[in-house]
Amino acid sequence: MLKKILVLILIIATVLPILLAESDALEAARGRPLPPPFVANQVLVNFQPGVSTADIATFYAKHGLVEKERLGFGPGDAPRLRLVQVKPGKMTDHDGFIRTLEEDSRVEYAELNYT
Secondary structure, three states, X not given: OHHHHHHHHHHHHHHHHHHHHXXXXXXXXXOOOOOXXXXXXXXXXXXXXXXXXXXXHHHHHHHOEEEEEEEEEOHHHOEEEEEEEEXXXXXXXXXXXXXXXXXXXXXXXXXXXXX
């Protein structure tokens, strides 16, 4: 009896992820847009070591950003990784916006806030 239960659990554990993945594909096939795999209007920005708070504020003003949270720390406990909110309408081309941020010498990298 226990063996049958274990086999049933194994079958369910194997088939369920496949069914769930197919449901996303069906939604897309029906023309229903899937939600983007990132949080709208949010970006993670990691600044170069030594970038001052004043430089970061200037960067935010230039690109229409508002800091939401300081996430990571670099040498000397200076927070370098920041979660920022992008003002509505500023980020219509996601890839282009990220490239623009990364072209700034103060930025080590920037990326969308993937879920």
